[in-house]
Amino acid sequence: MVVPGSQHIEDKMYHPPEGLQKDAHVPDFNCYLELYKKSIEEPDVFWKEVASDFYWKKPPTGHILQYNFDVTKGNIYVKCMEGAKTNMCYNVLDRNVKDKNLGERVAFYWEGNSPDHHEAITYGQLLGQVCRCSNLLKQMGVRKGDRVAIYLPMIPELVYTMLACARIGAVHSIVFAGFSAESLCERIMDSQCSILVTADGVYRGEKLINLKQIADEALEKCREKASATVTKCLVVKHHALRTQNGDISNKLQTPWDAACDVCWDEVMGQVSEQCEPEWLDAEDPLFILYTSGSTGKPKGVLHTVAGYLLYTSLTFKYVFDHQPDDVYWCTADIGWITGHSYITYGPLANGATSVLFEGIPVHPHVGRFWEVIEKYRVTKFYTAPTAIRLLMKYGLDPVQKYDLSSLRILGTVGEPINPEAWHWYHEVIGQKRCPVVDTFWQTETGGHVLTPLPAATPLKPGSATFPFFGVEPTILNEHGEELEGEAEGYLVFRRPWPGIMRTVYGNQERFENTYFKKFPGFYVTGDGCRRDKDGYYWIAGRIDDMINVSGHLLSTAEVESSLTDHGAVAEAAVVSRPHKVKGECLYCFVTLKDCREFNRTLVDELKRQVREKIGPIATPDFIQNAPGLPKTRSGKIMRRVLRQIARNEKDLGDLSTLADPKVVEVLFSQRCETAA
Structure with missing residues (x-):
């Protein structure tokens, strides 16, 4: 060994x-x-x-x-x-409430899109709501092994529903509530879900999104494709929407089909807070979560009960060094694996107190993250390098308005963090005293x-x-x-x-x-x-982005780090492009900071910087101005899309996770035909 x-x-x-x-x-x-x-x-x-x-x-x-x-x-x-x-839900809830006497401990501080909307949910309350939801799903015909699609924003009902599925042995398939109707339809069809749980709407920043309308479009697409497996749609009324910007019922114009739709608010009060768990085999499925591939339809990644329980609980305990007095905050969405493992299952298995955050980092102001840390005295903070780089550009003022002295450990997830962002995170947010777990x-x-x-x-x-x-x-x-x-x-x-x-x-x-x-x-x-x-x-980075230039294997992450070290560059992404002599060469996309101009002088400076930091072999052949980069809704750069742009290939594969498709059109229009 x-x-x-x-x-x-x-x-x-x-x-x-x-x-x-x-x-x-x-x-x-x-x-x-x-x-x-x-x-x-x-x-x-x-x-x-x-x-x-x-x-x-x-x-x-x-x-x-x-x-x-x-x-x-x-x-x-x-x-x-x-x-x-065993049963996952029993181990993360009943065990904490009944065996460890943690019923009065806060499981989640829910913080809404607006600072005016917040709620504290104890382990005892969480268990009661999950049991109600479990009984409701059973009344709707859900049985062990059935698949349930969940298309909800970051509200407590999302946690209630996924844990209710785990309690009764149903398999949850959570779809990020920013996906399109086509993406939702595709996932429902692949997993043959019998129930869809959604909400009437959600605010993301200032933007109002009619989730129920998108859900209905997805179900209609399923019917058109002769794959209508969903029998009922359970609809949560997002209570924060009733007060944000006034009553929005008329604005949403929530569609309703009495034959299919069931109102969560009307039926949850009619079911019991007691529900015996379904005892499952260790290798019974717990959930399906779809991740897009470079070709073909998204892959339904299947995780099972016992192994996932052991691993998420131990990694959470050790990687964040969880202690009983911690307030932990992972900024991810539960629609992604980070939210499954390190908002719901891992923290709850340890009896942790967490922040459940619905908002975005720049609404209603760019200090929102730091405001929430101060409000709840967060001790362990877990976010993405993309978010760190986004907030870096606003400087120190938004950070210094808030007391971050409660922080003890910082974490990053989603992609390798470049050294510049690491140092800012460690020195400015962690005040040079918090280790960064990458x-x-x-x-x-x-x-x-x-x-x-x-x-x-x-x-x-x-x-x-x-x-x-x-x-x-x-x-x-x-x-x-x-x-x-x-x-x-x-x-x-x-x-x-x-x-x-x-x-x-x-x-x-x-x-x-x-x-x-x-x-x-x-x-x-x-x-x-x-x-x-x-x-x-x-x-x-992805092995496709390991570039073999004249027999030398180059790391795109290392080249990207060299580019972002330049004072004019906010973000960079590097992919390969075929080269007649070298085999492959470097094609670089750079997003500039505000008021910086993309010109020949800057291109020469960037090439020289990469050459000096890594070596002549790493000198880019192409450097393209990129006002924006194609990213998933979780903030990851879709480098395979950039690779296709660099090669002028129009077939981009699965784009269901792309946050802003218009970015692709802009990059195609500005692509480099000749070497920089």
Whole structure:
């Protein structure tokens, strides 16, 4: 076994603060190494100890983890706690209320789109509402194994519904409430949902969105495609909308079909607050969450009950070093995996108090994040590099208006964080005292797989550092050969952890072809990675964006970081473009800061900066002005779309997650025909 970080540790790293180490679950690096070794060499012992904190109606009958990662030896499978029976909802609610006496503890501080709308929900109240929703779903005909589509904004009813599904053994399929009717239809059809839960509307900033109308359009599209599996639509009236900007009932003009639609507000009071959980097999499905692929329709990533419970609970506990007095805030939407794992299931499994945030970072002012941190005395804050870079451009004034002294740990998620943003986050938001946990993981992994532990891991800005417990990464070259020591290539994992996906819903062949066929015996992340001399892992972005220029493998993330170090550049994205001599060359998109002009002088400066920071081989051939970059609604840059633009290819694949399609038209109109 290669012990991570067993090489020498550089003095220039950022070391954990001593105060944090005192009471930490993993207090120092040696403790991390001991636990990591145990998790790899004695996985059954390690995960059995984690499982002992939860309730099992029936214990497992064999090994905690069983698997096959080699397609040449048969079907790919992963099983965790086989033979055991349990219930996710019982473990995250009943266990906390009845066994741990946390009924009066706040589970969520809900903070609406407007600062005037907020609510505190205790664990006892949450359990009661979830049981009501469970009984309601059962009255509507939902049974174990049925799929329920949830198309809701970030309101408490979203949490009630997903946990109610978990309680009765239904499989929830949450669709981000910013998706189009076509995207919602596609996901309903693929998973054959029998019930749709939505809301009348939602404000996103100043924009009013009629969710019910979009939901109706989606159901109509399902009927047109002869795939009308939804029998009932349960509709929540978003109460905050009744007071924001006056009564908006007339403005929304909510469509209503008495034969299909059921009003949440009218029926929830008619059902009991008592509901016995359905005891499920450890490998029964918990949820389906769709993630778009580079080609074809989105993939329905399937996660199961027991393994996901163990992994999200442990990663939350250790990565954020959760303590009983914490107030934790993850700014993601529950429509994405980050919200599933680190707003709902992971925090609740630990009895945590969290902020459930409906708003956006710049409404009603650009200090909204910092205002919320001060209001609830947030101690652990988890957000995306995209949000950090967005707020950086407004300077220090919006930050300095608020008291951020409660913060103890900062986290990032979604993409590698560039060093400039890391330093601003650490120095301005964390006031140089909060470690930054830069987490790498995927919808498919269920939870963090490469991450620092805040009290134990010396930090390098931009590095996801080391593997989490039970995770065994390695780096392969194009031929599938393992690379030792300092290396750069394909990031793969040689064994599963409890929270890894089990299949693509309804398509085991796609699951095996996507993640296991290229390198038999390994789970292929699709990301490139570099390991430095200290054993630290640096994510280089999707492997398609690892560019081979004249035989040299270049990291697009490294080039992007060099470009954003220039004072005129707010954001950058780098992709490959075919080159007759080099094979591939660098095509760069740069978004400039306000009032900065894109001209030949700037292009020359940027080329020189990249050349000086990385080397002549990394000098960009093309630099294009990009007023905006194509991003998903969760803020990720869609680099495959940029790659198609760079190559002047009009077939862009699945664009259902694109936030602003107009950006693509602008970039096509301004693309570079000749080298810069």
